[in-house]
Amino acid sequence: MLIGYARVSTREQETYLQIDALNKAGVEVIYQEKTSSVGSRPELQKLLASLSKGDCLVVYKMDRIARSLKDLLSILERVQAVGANIRSLTEPLDTSVPVGIFMVQVLGAVAQLERSIIRERTVAGQLAAYRRGVPLGRRKHATPPETVEKMRELYATGEYTYPAIGKVFGVHASTAKRLITGRSARKKMPVLGQYLDDDSAHM
Incomplete structure (x- = not known):
């Protein structure tokens, strides 16, 4: 089953564009909400809980469903854990095909690199402070x-x-x-x- 998700950040915005694109793609059920990506997103949680093997979660753009790369990878892992797939209508991400799986692996590698860079910068900053005599810990x-x-x-x-x-x-x-x-x-x-x-x- 094709299950769609549409989200806008404020109540002044509308999901019409996303809904139309999802309907055109043949999506059968659509969850939608108006909330910031940093919020709880209850409709998204309901959608993820409803997924079963063979389902495909369809979104207009990935930034509609994830607040960050880390969040996206967490959602992807949850979707794949139940045997479902995820597809973006405007981006080359579709985990039902090999290139989509490759994209997920690339995203995972980017996230790992990002964590390494952040850790390296943090340690470098602490070392610089320590050498200047700034007390740490x-x-x-x-x-x-x-x-x-x-x-x-x-x-x-x-x-x-x-x-x-x-x-x-x-x-x-x-x-x-x-x-x-x-x-x-x-x-x-x-x-x-x-x-x-x-x-x-x-x-």
Whole structure:
């Protein structure tokens, strides 16, 4: 079955153009709504929930159904999971044919590249800030020695676990364990540390 979806962003706009194109394409059932792409889009959710094997979700343009590349890939995965397909009337995307499947793979590769670029820029910015002396990460709050001593006394009684002691003093169980045992916290900035180590190796 051909199932269509039409959306406009505001109530002042109309879906007539999309509806006409969907009808011309032979779409049998059409879900439509007037809402921003960042909204909940309840009609789209109803449509996706109704899909079954062999159905084809038809849209006028992909930006009518997805708010971002990540969102589009999520919808594509959901559609394909039930054995359905998706087709755009104005773009070369039709997962019922090989070239459409190839386009989905390309989109997936682009999304992966986008994530890598964002991560690289984020790390680069953090490294630059670190080298300028800007403090990174959560600010540490020193625990008074007398508080640590009380924690150890409670633990020594054998009646209190680390989580119980953490609740008493308002800290996480792992923090209570670290303070009681005297072990150091995990390595600071483990991700940035790799890049800093690489820099040192090339100096």
